[in-house]
Amino acid sequence: GAGVSQTPSNKVTEKGKYVELRCDPISGHTALYWYRQSLGQGPEFLIYFQGTGAADDSGLPNDRFFAVRPEGSVSTLKIQRTERGDSAVYLCASSASAANHGELFFGEGSRLTVL
Amino acid sequence: AQSVTQPDIHITVSEGASLELRCNYSYGATPYLFWYVQSPGQGLQLLLKYFSGDTLVQGIKGFEAEFKRSQSSFNLRKPSVHWSDAAEYFCAVRGGGYQKVTFGTGTKLQVIP
Numbered sequence: 001g002a003g004v005s006q007t008p009s010n011k012v013t014e015k016g017k018y019v020e021l022r023c024d025p026i027s028g029h030t031a032l033y034w035y036r037q038s039l040g041q042g043p044e045f046l047i048y049f050q051g052t053g054a055a056d057d058s059g060l061p062n063d064r065f066f067a068v069r070p071e072g073s074v075s076t077l078k079i080q081r082t083e084r085g086d087s088a089v090y091l092c093a094s095s096a097s098a099a100n101h102g103e104l105f106f107g108e109g110s111r112l113t114v115l
Numbered sequence: 116a117q118s119v120t121q122p123d124i125h126i127t128v129s130e131g132a133s134l135e136l137r138c139n140y141s142y143g144a145t146p147y148l149f150w151y152v153q154s155p156g157q158g159l160q161l162l163l164k165y166f167s168g169d170t171l172v173q174g175i176k177g178f179e180a181e182f183k184r185s186q187s188s189f190n191l192r193k194p195s196v197h198w199s200d201a202a203e204y205f206c207a208v209r210g211g212g213y214q215k216v217t218f219g220t221g222t223k224l225q226v227i228p
Contacts, residue, residue: 004158033216042121042205042218043159056215091159103149104216106159 002026004107006092012113013082021077021110025094032075033104034067035091043091049075082114117142117208119219127225128196136191136222138206148189149207149216150180159205165189176200201226 005024013019025032031050035043045059049069057067064082069075079086089111093104118141128134140146150162163174170182180191189206206219 035218040220042119042220045215045217048215058215093159103161103164104159105161106151108156108158 004092004094004105006090006107006110008110009108010111010113012115014115015082015084017082017114019079019082019112021079021090021112023075023077023092023094023107025073025075025092026096026105029094029096029105030072031095031097032069033093033095034075034077035093037089037091037109039088046077046090079112082112084114087112087114117146117210117215117217119206119208119217121204121206121219121222123222124220125223125225127227130198130226130228131195134191134193134196134200134224136204136206136224138189138191138219139187140189140206140208141187142208142210144210145184147209148180148182149209150174150178150189150191151205151207151218152176152202153205153221154202162191162204196224196226198226198228200224 007022033048034046037043047057047067048055052072064080067077089109091109093106095104120139148165151159153159162178163172165172165182173179178193182189203221203223205221207216209216
């Protein structure tokens with residue numbers, strides 16, 4: 001597609017529920033990133049995929065968070081047993097390759113609200 | 116570990132005035148440095164980037180930034196600010212050969228007539 005697409009744009013859920021957020025990167029981009037942005041903060045790194053594998057998941061806050069990218073394109077961020085503190089905007093970005101020195105192209109984000 | 120500090124949370128400038136947003140980074144070797152802008156309701160957009168070579172880099176929308184290794188800084192500048200520049204600006208750093216990009220906490224720019 002023309003840009004990084006994220007769905008849903010808004011998600012309201014109740015504490016304890018399971019949530020999936022989807023990211024469709026720019027066609028041909030091999031690297032995909034998930035960030036979390038809380039109000040008044042900068043994007044916080046969660047996980048990075050190179051192809052199908054998670055190259056760095058050091059930013060995932062705990063084992064309730066999990067992400068997959070089974071075919072090396074679309075990625076899903078999964079959050080189990082959601083907590084109010086998970087409320088944030090979840091940003092996805094893609095990058096063509098290591099050759100472009102980490103230039104990231106961002107989607108508009110999925111705003112998650114946990115009641 | 117790499118990190119970025121943006122000491123100014125909020126800056127107000129008059130339209131037509133010059134602008135400088137500060138960014139200091141921490142990384143053991145030569146970093147890759149970026150400035151992104153985020154307008155309300157929009158995604159992050161890359162303004163400019165530094166990889167190597169000339170330490171003064173030009174970006175979109177009339178912005179420029181200068182890499183100063185001795186000061187571990189990468190400040191963003193614009194000679195004359197326009198009302199449409201009101202947004203939040205993020206500095207980011209990436210280490211060579213390593214894909215993780217670390218962002219600062221951002222500086223919110225307000226432009227007054």
